Amino acid sequence: MPELRPQMWKATAMTDSRGELELRRLIMNALEDARSDAGTVTRDQLSSVDLGFETRRLIDQSRGIWNPRDLEATLSVLSTPSGPYDDAALDGSVFRYDYRAGSTDGDNRKLRRAYELGLPIILLRKVRDREFLPLFPVYVIADNFDQRHFLLGLDESLRSLDDPSNPTPTERRYISRLTRQRLHQPEFRARVLLAYDTRCAVCQLKHGRLLDAAHIIGDSEAGGDPVVTNGLTLCKIHHASYDSNMLGISPDYTVHINQDLLDEVDGPMLKHGIQEMDSRPLSIPSRRPDRPDRERLSIRYESFLAC
Known part of the structure; x- marks a missing residue:
């Protein structure tokens, strides 16, 4: 036409x-x-x-x-x-x-x-x-x-x-x-x-094109429902780190970095982008009903600890 x-x-x-x-x-x-x-x-x-x-x-x-x-x-x-x-x-x-x-x-x-x-x-x-x-x-x-x-x-x-x-x-x-x-x-x-005000929950990056909605429990697993309480807004690097268990989030809303990664020396990206996130409090939604489900975080955190 x-x-x-x-x-x-x-x-x-x-x-x-x-x-x-x-x-x-x-x-x-x-x-x-x-x-x-x-x-x-x-x-x-x-x-x-x-x-x-x-x-x-x-x-x-x-x-x-x-x-x-x-x-x-x-x-x-x-x-x-x-x-x-x-x-x-x-x-x-x-x-x-x-x-x-x-x-x-x-x-x-x-x-x-x-x-x-x-x-x-x-x-x-x-x-x-x-x-x-x-x-x-x-x-x-x-x-x-x-x-x-x-x-x-x-x-x-x-x-x-x-x-x-x-x-x-x-x-x-x-x-x-x-x-x-x-x-x-x-x-x-x-x-x-929207729940996270278009910010990475780990580093506060506010550029929507660089942000993903990450599942706490994978969508192919039991409990992996596509609901806000099973989601986190993460930038690309922290999403990849979370999926590979280099970064974990405990049920008290604290960010943790894998010890082997903390011990590694590999320039400013690793240092400032990942290592400095260790022990940082997770940024959570202002609305209580939107906040990450602690039980799901606990299940996922066990996988991080096992690595």
């Missing part, structure tokens, strides 16, 4: 889904630029996104679905984990989005239109008050009228599934891996970085 210049979309969007598709690409590019280091955007940001030639609202003021009047199809849907609808990652595969209560049409009509036209939408996952993780491009890959919900695919490849509600075992493994990469991991990272 030939690329449309920004000023050209208005002439085509009303009658040509190709023009609307190009506008959505421009919107998603602008949204990518607006994301914070944690990968999130605020409600204020979503209320006015600058496209260079106009500003666009990307979220409804009060509802969970945004259907701009001048667009053929829904632009964004909002999912709140504690909300009234049963939105969920369906069976670890594709994302389920329930119809708006009381109707099979109404607001649902334009989301159905996105399905019919194959237009990408934005899924906004609420991670805390007025803070959202935007996922895009997302596609409506099924409209289950009897069950009153849509299925959203987090990748365009999922549009080719013969039966999105009943994927084959091979398809399910692929979709589950994709959902983990596109939904669960970014959401875990966003929640953890």
Whole structure:
């Protein structure tokens, strides 16, 4: 498809889904630029996104679905984990989005239109008050009228599934891996970085691109749930040190460095970047419910001591 210049979309969007598709690409590019280091955007940001030639609202003021009047199809849907609808990652595969209560049409009509036209939408996952993780491009890959919900695919490849509600075992493994990469991991990272004010819990580095959300208990192990209390914001070097048990964190929130590493002499990076972290208190979230789980830290600290 030939690329449309920004000023050209208005002439085509009303009658040509190709023009609307190009506008959505421009919107998603602008949204990518607006994301914070944690990968999130605020409600204020979503209320006015600058496209260079106009500003666009990307979220409804009060509802969970945004259907701009001048667009053929829904632009964004909002999912709140504690909300009234049963939105969920369906069976670890594709994302389920329930119809708006009381109707099979109404607001649902334009989301159905996105399905019919194959237009990408934005899924906004609420991670805390007025803070959202935007996922895009997302596609409506099924409209289950009897069950009153849509299925959203987090990748365009999922549009080719013969039966999105009943994927084959091979398809399910692929979709589950994709959902983990596109939904669960970014959401875990966003929640953890926000809890720690986008700072390394060990050295206080505050550069989001150099920070990871590290699991205390690995996500493939028992207790390795993707929750903030099982997470730490760590810079790249301290994350690698933690994963390799060169750095440990005791349940009293104290940083410890492996004795062999403390005894080693190898220049300023080792000295200032790792050795000087020994016995330093861990920086923890101000909100008590977000603080690292001491039991998980204890289990992980045993592995550090055993090395």
